[in-house]
Amino acid sequence: MITKDALWIIAEFEGARIAPVTLQLLTKARAIANGRAVAAVVLETPAQHGEATLAQYGADEIIVVQDDGFAHASDRTQAKQLTALIQAHTPNTVLFGATPAGRSLAPRVQDQLETGLTADCLDLYYEQDLLVAVKPSYGDNVMCEIVCPERRPQMASVRPNTFSAKKATGGPARIERVPATVAPDAACTVQNTAVKIAATTSLSGARKIIALGRGANKDAVIAGTRQLAEKLGASIGVSRPLTDRPDFTAEQQIGQSGVTVSPDLIINLGISGAVQYQVGMSASKLVISANRDPKAPIMAQSDYVWTGDAAALVAALQELL
């Protein structure tokens, strides 16, 4: 039997595998659940099998809704299935990945359930029964803690790489199969799906990143950084101003309106550390920043700082490596 009042994660596939954001959400859910059951909900075709992976990341229950029709189901159809499931089993909380699919599904479900949804959260925790969703607000200058005291379920979406995923130790997950008949959507049918191949080396999964900002916006510094990145096996990211250059794309922008990264090492060159940048890299493990202004906000958020010209640091590191 499906547990009532549980914390649900809406699982997503990326090709044949469960998307990393689902595993990150499961790990976070496990950490904050405080005795509440954690369930992963997966809408899949009979050819897809996400259950084993979901079990490894700490789901107590896996609710499998399976039908051939999911291969061509529109977002509207999936949202209807999820809404019916939520109405039948009354979870306390429902979490989505803030991916293109999650961003399309979550508000449709929210509208049908007439409950609250906090999008693009950076942190989640409970105060007793109340989910507190933390996100930048008011022109992204302050962090707001948003709650939904009156309606259930409480819903939130979280961007990929905001949390890290860790395999869980614990008992096996209980698998609940829910019968489904997916009727075609007269307004829209999905003809084909394909995993997007990024034009650049994937920044979101990079373990080492060198990030360039306006203070490093010189051809020579960028060329030196590219050589350094190759020696270190690092990917290159940028702050917003550098996406105006023809040699960088929006896919390389780190931050609130770009990619969220969580590398083991990030080196920030000539980046001031605006909140919109920092929210995209706050999960980085070791932060090194070079800025000629010792009071730049990024300096207070760094493990090691270099006060001076970014070009000089790049040249020194090139010589060293």
Ligand SMILES: Cc1cc2nc3c(=O)[nH]c(=O)nc-3n(C[C@H](O)[C@H](O)[C@H](O)COP(=O)(O)OP(=O)(O)OC[C@H]3O[C@@H](n4cnc5c(N)ncnc54)[C@H](O)[C@@H]3O)c2cc1C
């Ligand atoms: C809704 C919204 C969303 C946004 N989303 C994003 C986002 O996703 N990502 C993002 O990056 N921005 C985003 N921004 C823009 C953000 O507010 C900042 O404007 C941007 O991050 C600043 O980039 P920067 O740090 O490179 O430039 P600046 O803020 O101009 O900082 C440049 C820094 O370089 C230093 N410097 C100058 N010369 C040198 C030198 N020779 N050597 C060393 N240091 C030097 C300066 O001291 C300064 O600290 C967003 C803004 C809004 C309103």
